[in-house]
Structures are given as structure tokens and as C-alpha cells.
Amino acid sequence: MDTYRAIVTKRDTRVYDGRPIPEEVLTRILNAGRMAGSAKAAQPVRLIVVREQARKEALAACGRFTPHVPAAAAVVALVLVPEADQPPGQFAIFRGPFDAGRAAQNIMLAAWEEGITSCPASTHDNDGAAKVLGLPPGHVVANLIALGYPGGADPVTGNRPRMALDGYAHFETWPA
Numbered sequence: 001m002d003t004y005r006a007i008v009t010k011r012d013t014r015v016y017d018g019r020p021i022p023e024e025v026l027t028r029i030l031n032a033g034r035m036a037g038s039a040k041a042a043q044p045v046r047l048i049v050v051r052e053q054a055r056k057e058a059l060a061a062c063g064r065f066t067p068h069v070p071a072a073a074a075v076v077a078l079v080l081v082p083e084a085d086q087p088p089g090q091f092a093i094f095r096g097p098f099d100a101g102r103a104a105q106n107i108m109l110a111a112w113e114e115g116i117t118s119c120p121a122s123t124h125d126n127d128g129a130a131k132v133l134g135l136p137p138g139h140v141v142a143n144l145i146a147l148g149y150p151g152g153a154d155p156v157t158g159n160r161p162r163m164a165l166d167g168y169a170h171f172e173t174w175p176a
């Protein structure tokens, strides 16, 4: 699948067939996240892969729209580390959410190329999620990504079509 096709066909999908993700495929997916750039190359993002059923369920309990999380083959938690854990001379994580988003999209597109679908899942109880993952103080879960082989029609995907390009992209200035 070429890059453009992967981008335009990828839809967030919450139904998985239960098949595990082979280790070499998972490694490619995680590597795609690792290669995402970050502001000032601060690299504030770390990943935690969760496959244990009880831990997936505990993470799902930290979000409000997360019924798809326990059925995922793997859940990738994008963790933002505090400034002190970043390379010397780098600065705070104020660009962190953007950096995490870049890594997340890399992960989801690399997965899609492998035939693995995905859907982000937000944690509303961030302290709870940090506890489930055993995060040190100051580390924050930016978001979760549920990954799995497609298992059927998604109840949500397609209900929220994208806006037309002429309302989305403008040239030179905001339209009068």
C-alpha cells in the first residue's frame, strides 16, 4: 500500500478479530512511532505496549469512550516524559502532545499497511492510567492506541464524514 492510499483509506476502527499481532510486525509498528520527529528533537514520547487482558481492562476503565480497548490485540500507550528525562539541553514538553500525535499517526499508518486497524482511546482518569502503567512521577499518558486485525463493521466509523476540502484548506489568508 502506498503512503497516500494508506492515509486516505485508514479509518479508526473499534472491532477486532482477536488475532495476536506477530512480534516482527509489532516491532515495525513501534519503530514507525520511534522515527517520528519531535520539536527540537527532544523525543518526549515513550511507548508502553499492553497485551495482558487485565491491564487492558484496567486502562479501559480510565476512559469514557473505551469499550474497544479490552478487545484490542495490543494497546499502545503514548507516554510523555518530563523535561528531566529528555536529552541534556532540551526543553519542556509543551510541544509534547503534537509530538505524541505524530508518533501516533506513524504507528497507525504502519499498522494499517500491515492490515492492522486501530483507534485512539483517550484516558480521562490520567492518574489512574499512570498507576495501571506504573509510570514514575511526572510522566503523563498522552493517549492510547488500540490495535488489532479488523473484526467487522465499526459502529462509529463513517458516521462522521470529513468536511469538504474547500472548507478545510485555505490559501494565503483566512477566507473573507
Ligand SMILES: Cc1cc2nc3c(=O)[nH]c(=O)nc-3n(C[C@H](O)[C@H](O)[C@H](O)COP(=O)(O)O)c2cc1C
Residues within 6 Å of the ligand: 010, 011, 012, 013, 014, 063, 064, 065, 066, 119, 120, 121, 122, 123, 143, 156, 157, 158, 160
Ligand atoms: C486525540 C483523539 C482521541 C480519541 N479518543 C477516542 C476515544 O476515547 N474513543 C473512541 O472511540 N474514539 C476516539 N478517537 C477516535 C475518533 O472518534 C475518530 O478519530 C473520529 O471519529 C474519526 O474516525 P474515522 O477515521 O473512522 O472517520 C479519538 C481520536 C483522537 C484523534
